[in-house]
Amino acid sequence: MTKTTGLWPVLFLWGFFAQQVHAQPPVTSQAVIGIIIDDMGKRLETGRRVLALPGPVACAFLPHASHTRELANQANDHGREVLLHLPMDSVDGRPLDAGAVTLQMTKSEFVGTVLENLQRVPHVIGVNNHMGSLLTRHPGHMRWLMETLQHQGTLFFVDSRTTRATVALQVAEETGVPGIRRNVFLDNSHDKKDIAFQFDRLVALAREQGTALAIGHPYPQTLAVLEQRLPQLAKMGIRLVPVRKLIEQQQEGEKTWQAYWSPSRRDAKNSKPSL
Template sequence: MSRFKSSSPLRTPLTAGAGAAALCVAVAGALAFLNTQSPPPVGARASLPALAVDGAEAVEVAQAPAPVFAETPAEDIALPGVTETEAALNPPVSEAATPSRAPQAPLAGLYEPGPGGPLPVIAPDGRRPDAAYARAFDGDPSAPTVAIVVGGLGLNRALTQEAIEVLPAEITLAFVPYARDLQTWVDRARADGHEVLIELPMEPFDYPNNDPGPHTLLAEASEIENTHRLDWLLSRAAGYTGVINYLGARLGASERAMSHVLAALEARGLSVYHDGSGRRPVLEAAQAASEARLSLVDRLLDANPEAAAIDERLLELEALSLQNGTALGLGSPYPTTVESLADWANSLPARGYQLAPASFVSRVRHAQASEPES
């Protein structure tokens, strides 16, 4: 169900091809709740020399003055399974003292004013946000490659911090647009080397009983209305390479609405990731009509949150990367998922696979789709 007070506090389990990143809860009591439930559906300053990641050549990056982001009032958000007392124990995140491994966002030329802060745009020289904010990755283009996105981050301080600090930097992190101190979380994740996505709430079939949150993108809304909603969501933070859906089966079944949303995202130079909620032929048709850089998720990692089941999904991703060259997985920031991913990632290079940020898989797939048929 919804993350919000207007709906019942629990949400339906993940099903195959459904859901974006999950919400998690803040304290020990809430963690116990999560361990007994199926996971919910997963669907910014003076110019400084910026050091590229992974030993790439350092470059001088022009940076813009820090923007002002509008804050979502804390009372607008309720976490499933967390009481008011427990929520009060989850304080705002403080600025990280970790030296940054990425230039702070937004970069000059890559934004315009938006309703909540800067909106990403393609620079006059053609630079795209999805390339400018991507993690540098000097991988082997011939090696079987797996990318992982962990979503639902920003609403739970402890689990978000653990995901940032424990998961390998190659794993991409997706943040909820309603999170308090969202820009601080994005900055912290990027300082630790992670690439960042923003979740977009999209209409499910049982909306509004199942409400993804304010400014949800709707199947029957006009293009003007969905554009206003999208601008609000995208202006919540800066420094992300793209977006991923949260819920959205009904929107994903409307070619007209999805084509408009994808075209708007492509016009802003953002990559799009989608868990497949809706109808795959509709998503593919909308992608073709919009020419968006859309990548579909191959496996949801923790529909079953047990470690053995997560390991099985990871093995399936390895097999898919051997077959197709790349594979893309999506998970939630549950302790079992984070632990399983950390262990799996440590053993991956020795078995002939490479772990890459999601942007690498997006670039490879876009290049393959752009090749003329022989």
């Protein structure tokens, strides 16, 4: 009978080190968040208060708002990302803002409206939806939108997720438009305690999954919370980054997971040394 007792320590050590290598994908660096302030362009005073916030808070402008062009230029001067906040059909039938795209439009009308809105927002580098709980669940109209953005070259799309039935991000991925989804709404409630709770939830999500994106509005209560909390991020081990950087980091994370779960990695994980 062949003695194998001396092999057990070797097998134990091999299994231990294999688990260390394969149990987890490479750990990402510091957790990061992104923040977008919607409904920009309506008021100069609150718009300038947004631009005074510390860090790269992105600004999403309504295309026909009175001060969109002026504030978008100022946002660009401050190094802030400028997005088109594109009005879309909603299921609750709320009145639509000027420049809205709707389910009743032909493709020509739809694309023409999107292009006109993009022209109204200087320095635009991305788009997110204003309302849209109806339109974002329709793949045909979302394809019109994403193909239009894709033809512009470098625009990205943020799905505000005003409905769980949205297909917007899925269609963006299918058409090659860089995209990301909103994780947290900061201010569905205007109470400062509730806004602070949502900010803490944003931070917790970033720590859990590496990245997280929040959307808020230029309400006085929201801005007060951000003015207080944003300077504390560094001490919390959290970094605020531009939305495009957040998209890139998420894409890198997806590539890491795909590589980690590739057949070659699984084969290596499940292989055993021959006795």
